[in-house]
Amino acid sequence: MENLFIGLMSGTSMDGIDVVLADFDDQPRLLASHSHPIPSSLHTRLVTLSTANSAHEIRLLGETDRLFGECLASAAITLMSKAGVDASRVAAIGSHGQTVRHAPNNKPAWTMQIGDPNTIAELTGITTVADFRRRDVAAGGQGAPLVPAFHQAVFQHPDRDRVVLNIGGMANITILPANEQAPVTGFDTGPGNVLMDEWVRLHEQRDFDRDGRWAATGTCNDTLLQRLLSDVYFQAPPPKSTGRETFNLDWLHGFIHRQPVAPADVQATLTELTAATVADAILRHAPATDEVLVCGGGAHNSLLMDRLRAHLPGHAIETTAAYGIAPDWVEAMAFAWLARQTLLGLPGNLPAVTGARGSRILGAIHPGNDGLRH
Numbered sequence: 001m002e003n004l005f006i007g008l009m010s011g012t013s014m015d016g017i018d019v020v021l022a023d024f025d026d027q028p029r030l031l032a033s034h035s036h037p038i039p040s041s042l043h044t045r046l047v048t049l050s051t052a053n054s055a056h057e058i059r060l061l062g063e064t065d066r067l068f069g070e071c072l073a074s075a076a077i078t079l080m081s082k083a084g085v086d087a088s089r090v091a092a093i094g095s096h097g098q099t100v101r102h103a104p105n106n107k108p109a110w111t112m113q114i115g116d117p118n119t120i121a122e123l124t125g126i127t128t129v130a131d132f133r134r135r136d137v138a139a140g141g142q143g144a145p146l147v148p149a150f151h152q153a154v155f156q157h158p159d160r161d162r163v164v165l166n167i168g169g170m171a172n173i174t175i176l177p178a179n180e181q182a183p184v185t186g187f188d189t190g191p192g193n194v195l196m197d198e199w200v201r202l203h204e205q206r207d208f209d210r211d212g213r214w215a216a217t218g219t220c221n222d223t224l225l226q227r228l229l230s231d232v233y234f235q236a237p238p239p240k241s242t243g244r245e246t247f248n249l250d251w252l253h254g255f256i257h258r259q260p261v262a263p264a265d266v267q268a269t270l271t272e273l274t275a276a277t278v279a280d281a282i283l284r285h286a287p288a289t290d291e292v293l294v295c296g297g298g299a300h301n302s303l304l305m306d307r308l309r310a311h312l313p314g315h316a317i318e319t320t321a322a323y324g325i326a327p328d329w330v331e332a333m334a335f336a337w338l339a340r341q342t343l344l345g346l347p348g349n350l351p352a353v354t355g356a357r358g359s360r361i362l363g364a365i366h367p368g369n370d371g372l373r374h
């Protein structure tokens, strides 16, 4: 069996499914990648499930779980045909699923990712590992972020203190000390692109603010910024993780309704909010950092990258492309790697990151055509 794995990732942004084919024999290698669209009717279902209390929620959930599972399977199948790789060569698929709720601080704590892995295993014939987060939550953890163990495996350096910054819908950092004896830590810093996306959709009918161009036409409103920064999440100590449940348009409107601000100025302020909260997290929790490696879609937002550099003038800030993996595929690679960890019987969480009681083998295994042989 070759050591090929597929990773399927669809984050808070719901901008599409990232799918990668990776080889972990030696150094992790990205062999092929594909960005798979989510049909708009399915997108609407996922957004509804993530926010509303619909009267038919259980039915909507059950149906959408299956439909999204089909979509994930076709993402994997499309990638394999693009790459000319037969399913029999793939050891497993690691599928994150779509988070429809994340409530790790609820009592009882819970989180839910959907995209039926039985359907993925059935349609691809490939063993599918999914539902990675709930074991960590069951062990008292946040269930997030889960990418730090992969960041550690790929990006830790013996002489340089590094931070990996993933700017997806939410933003999260992984702190990788040069000293390998020191624990790797990390947490969600708060919103990444999600508020900027929602705001540009509302006012400009576009999915996102390409390169921060619209934000660049506005000016950051300092009064509004200070109010946004007063949210308790930003000062809360790690471990912590967050999602659309907290940072959404309702949250933003709660600050703006008292103080009308021009839409482009709000966009500039939201860009600044992400840059400022990320920079503050790094300065407070990883003051020794030499290099910041940026991944996720936010790495393409040149205004955001400029603002990050302005806040962190002493740091080398580059996208992960400079370190061997294009920024769009790091997260999907992480879930391919997490599937491999599971099959090898190795843990996928870092307790210092999630707050879980200990290391855990994550996920549930849904056997493919080869049964449990791998």
Ligand SMILES: Nc1ncnc2c1ncn2[C@@H]1O[C@H](COP(=O)(O)OP(=O)(O)O)[C@@H](O)[C@H]1O
Pocket: 010, 011, 012, 013, 014, 015, 016, 167, 168, 169, 170, 193, 194, 197, 207, 208, 209, 210, 211, 212, 295, 296, 297, 298, 300, 301, 302, 331
């Ligand atoms: N060229 C770009 N300019 C500005 N923002 C971008 C650009 N490309 C991608 N993005 C942002 O990245 C987001 C997607 O990031 P991604 O890492 O896929 O997040 P998630 O993991 O939440 O799906 C988009 O919604 C958009 O906000």
Ligand SMILES: [Mg+2]
Pocket: 009, 010, 011, 013, 014, 015, 016, 018
């Ligand atoms: Mg995405």
